Amino acid sequence: MSNTLSAKKTARTRAQYTVLYALLILVAIMMLIPFVWMISASLKLEKDVFAFPIQWIPVDPQWNNYNLIWTKVPLMTGFANTAKLTFFTTILQLLTSSFAAYAFAKLEFKGRDTIFMLYVMTISVPWQVYMVPQYQMMTIFKLTNSHLGLILMHAFTAFGVFLMRQFFLSIPTELLEAARIDGLSEYGIWFRIMLPLSKPAIATLSITSFVFEWNDFMGPLIYLSSTNKKTVQLMLRMFNTQYSSNYAQIMAAAAVALVPVLLLFIFLQRYFVEGIASTGIKG
């Protein structure tokens, strides 16, 4: 009797799984469509990009679009510049955010909540509002048209502090107390306990910072005017002429620009699933 019951149960789970997978595959298709469209558009002639009905597999693939984008604008310079900016801002954001987040999450000090509130509030001010005053200030500092200026501006992220703080909050305070009794300094705790325990959070923030900086358009647009300092995203937009946008080439370049982000994501994948449970320390 118990046998038939478990058989019934497995039949039910099997049915459940079938429905689940059907759903997941549907979601996956929905999510992949832009990618497929992008690749397919990048292989078309400009006039066919918006042809209807959508032609998913181009009859006469224009591989040359991928060659052209490298010759029209100095894309390689763009990649190098973006890589530089992204590398430094991501590293700096990780450091400053996790450092500050530790204090906000686990240390008691005067003004903690006020400062934190200020941080969070700044996230809600649209950049368009303070873009011009900020630019004027950066002019005074002589930090316009320089990578350093952009890096300094982006080294701090209220969003990152907030994200890290929330993860640190879920790490049990008893763990820290034990470490303090063992004579570990606060810096030691940050480095030896908090960071190793929050790998998923670090991975999340890395991808956030990376994607933001890699895709950032308005920042470099306003702050970088010399061609040899411009980023990939700026170069991508240079394909747009006033009276016609070359979408085929824009998409080819966008597809190329996407590769590094995807690689990073695949590399970071395992950290998203490696948390407290797998490091063996339990709360």
Next chain:
Amino acid sequence: MNNSALVKKKHKASLRRRKTLVAYSFILPNLIDFFVFTFVPIVFSLILSFTQWDAGNPIKFIGLDNFVEMFTKDKSFRIALVNTLYYTVATVPITLVISLALAILMNKQLRGRVFFRAVIFFPYVASLVSIAVVWMALFNPDRGPVNGILMSLGIENPPRWAASSVWAMPTIIGLTVWKNMGYYMIVFLAALQGVSGELYEAASLDGANKWQQFRNVTWPGITPTTFFVLLMLMVTTFKSYDIMYITTQGGPGEATKVLAYHIFNSAFVSSRFGYASAVSIVLLAIVLVVTIFQFKGEKKFTNY
């Protein structure tokens, strides 16, 4: 004894000072950068809300005139405010629920989850321009595949999506959810990793069903993250305008004009940077109220 108590007190005080110093040393690198590059320009632009300034001529103080105009004369402001609330109230819960559900699913020992995770995350990493272009092509009112399917299902007059003042906002909401849910799924996934497996085992031994497990184990474990996601979703949807800028330009008419779009227009189209700042103060005030409310809630629901 009195003396030793005093010494103790002094010692305690110096200990506290030391603690505060250590704490400040943690936030200082961030704080300085924040103060110089973000906070000062923001405060400056907030002061601008009491002025008339066109980013060229000298600043002129005009008191509360901007606010008076906003609430008594500016019809576009009212439309944008309503649209912003509509956009936020729809986008936030939908994104939250879908991304949490996906995260719970992806946290299971599913075959192919690495693939699904990457795929769902995909729209987030792709640039907004390419994403928006595809979305609009799919939802083209006359020749898009979505309406093609609807018509083959026998719906004679399918919605005209972005080309209809009624459906334009839902179309944009769909695009927003689609683009961002993968990201918040990852955030939730990272939080779910923090929930100890032992707790589930214990709950399971106690005979808790799936819902009870979620309610009593998963949910309390991820509340800080849920607060984070909720607040970030609120703030980012409140201030987003780039999606409308790329797809509908706020139209048809003013159907998808949100506050941030109005701010952008006031500043860069009308050259009224003071007025734009005033509108953003209203935005800030709304966010502030919601944030305080949420922080109160966070303190209540989490035990740390």
Next chain:
Amino acid sequence: MKKHKITAMILAATLSLSLLASCGGGDGTTKPAGDEEVTIRVTLWDYSNLAYYKTIFDAFKVANPKVNVDVVEFAADEYDNTIVTQLAGKQDFDVVFTKGTPALSALIEQGHILALNDLIDNDTAFDKGKYLGLIDQLALNDKTYGVPFRKDNNLIYYNKTLFDQAGVAYPEDGMTMEEYHALAAKMTTGEGNDKVYGAHVHTWPSNVYNFARRVEAFNFTDPSTYKNLIPYYEEVLAMQEEGVIQDYGSLSASKIHYSGVMYNQQAAMLQIGTWFTNMLAENVTDFDWGVCSLPNVDGAGNENAIGAVTPVSIGGYGKYNDQAWEFIKYACGEEGAAVLAGAGIVPGYSSDKINAIFDDLPNTKPNAPEGLSKYLDLEKYVVEQPMHAKGKAIDTIINEQHSAIMTKSVSVEEGVQGMFDRVTELLNG
């Protein structure tokens, strides 16, 4: 105590910032000592896409060996916003290209652009008569600020091959809107993917209001003229209803570009600016094309030209105003104009030599029509959007109302009334 300190710091910082923002900048003219080489900074968009810029700039350098040109290029889509921010930061741009009259008006109002009156009055080598009165039309508050680098007329471009196949007579100057509609209906054939539309109306408001603007029935700075748009909107919407033109909503949702529609012979006629001459000449070999003047309700002929202008100005914080003026005279003069005309682009400068280049086009591009200069060098040039301090804001309102009308979110009367109400309020406020 600490709080006070922080507040004080913030106040001090913002005060100093606002002081620095409101003054500063310097007097702008540094005369180079003797015969030193100088480098002028020129801002524009699309420099890397359009070869003619480089040709003109290189030629300028040959003619003026002491002046180097440093090109600062910004992305076309965000050019206006970027330039505003840069100039608010007092960037020392000597020459500033602007995308049109509304953008230029805004920069002038902000005090970022120098008036050219003194330079023009003291320079006998500069003949403003060569610009069809445009120098005076680029004035705001009684001063003039720009020289037209390019100007465009708006025309009906039609596919001769399609008309020949259908055995229908070509469109002509002086059509009424009804005649245009009837002609488009006659030229509409086929179904589904093979459908050829009689005409194509692109998504810009100017694709409707230019019909009225050419005969000066409409002026976007004067709301009392807006009611004259009603018959034009009704005609265009009727065409849309009958399937003689593609639907606005569909075009704008997919950002369908008019060029593809014409290249693929999916429409017989298109109302667009004369830059399309260059695009057709470079991209089309498999059909012949022609042009005629825009229709309007009364059937007025090819008397006025109507279009947008690309002005070039002197930046307010540049170092070398004299050299900047030399550059503008060159790029917008006969030398620059000849390069543009050779590429099929209409320069701001008009002369017999430039006309001859356009009339010669059929010899290099066999499918181009004869006698193009007839449509380029007209007595009167009507600027699509006259200079106005609030031009950009008016433009945005008209855009929004246009999308509401074209998607039938409101009736034509309501939409035009909304345009009137909103712009009136803007101008009074």
